Amino acid sequence: MTEDRDRRQFLLSILKLPCSLAVVSTFGAQMLDASQEQGEQGKEEGYIRADHYYGMGIEVDRCIGCGRCAEACKIENDLPKEPYFFRTWIERYSVYVDGETVVDSPEGGIKGFRPAESDRSIMRSFFVPKLCNHCDNPPCVQVCPVGATFKSPDGVVLVDKDYCIGCRYCIQACPYGARYLDPRTKTADKCTFCYHRITKGLLPACVEVCPTQARVFGELKSPASPLRRLMRTSTLQVLKPYLNTEPKVFYSELDREVR
């Protein structure tokens, strides 16, 4: 009768499996609810999400490539110190006389740039700060299988770290390379426009520290915001407009070589 007993044990273990799963998941859900209560403590009084819609303008011809924004971002958001994980970084474009364009970003620009070591003569060169474009039509949100990344009512694309399963689909889907997998939590991470700061009326850390005001942060809906003023007074472009992602990070004086 060993065969019969084997079957009984098998069926019993099959029964145990969902029970144990349910117990684990219930605890998981409770933990999520706990984190939610913790979040409610950080909730700001009088902040109405529907009244805001954020964007950023970047004046490329003002950027001096000092890298203070990338460093402030790392400190403000407690990002991993290794030089691979950036929510914002600075790229240096060097267009050579022979027509080739070289883009480099040593350590995201945090430690500054050294003059390019090349014998060829450079025709023009400039810095371009990059970050998540907070697309109005975000491809990363479309591909998330669990609803862990989303566009908030105030127009910021966020990642729910407690809900992310770390499948990396969104990292693949982002055409701007703005996402990475946090090595500590194994979840996707990206620029939040410093959501904890802007909901308190502060500026994002990168905008706060930019020495030349190359970054302009503001409301897209209010006509009096610094961003709308920039939009009125300069010709703006977005990155990869042909992808119809409708980015909300606008660049002025952008060179056609910028990708």
Added chain:
Amino acid sequence: MQIGKIPDQVIRLAVLFAVAIAALIVARTVFVPRTFGELGHYRAAALDVAAGQQVMYAGMTACVDCHSEVAEVKGRSFHRGLACEVCHGPAAGHANDPTASRPTIPRERGACLYCHEFLPSRPTGFPQIIERLHNPMKPCTNCHHPHDPTPPHVPSTCAACHGQIFRVKSISHHSGLECKTCHDAPAKHSQNPRLYLPKKPATREFCGKCHARDARSPQEIPRIDLATHGGRYVCWECHYPHFPEAS
């Protein structure tokens, strides 16, 4: 078991379905977080989690509340747009409790060089130095007060800032000409270079003062006929004035 004429196996199947649907409803209430779907296909509570993150940079307005005398000096200087925490580091802890921690004061040369070391990629007009040529080993703060960085000695020659043009000109046939021969620079240009710009020649006749057929200038200077030479182009479209023999 037999209800009416419904066959046994159908009832069993119906019971199975009922159990499965009940299990699904129970599973959804247990597994799906409370606020999921409130605002969209995501956990609405995640917004509050993101908003609850700790602030590290207090922002310049918080600094100015107490250090108004520094802000006043800085507000009149070239560093007026520079936030305090760029140099002094994140100071939210200090802003919340001034005695808890003190922001750092960078004194080494490297701190200024993040912005002011010469890089060809930087925008024209941004003040830059070549670190190993500009008073080597001397701390920047010896001559420049960081809150009001205008140097105490304003440059007396044009070459102090326009070194590249000066070096090119010095090996050209125009090496004997002073900058002011062609550029009329206001005195204030050396203190506030971008606000008081020097003038540039605007007409062909300006170059003609030396290079025209009938110009009263030394004989060795090359002459052209202003009426026929170069058509309607102005001189500097073909000749670089700081190095005119290059074409």
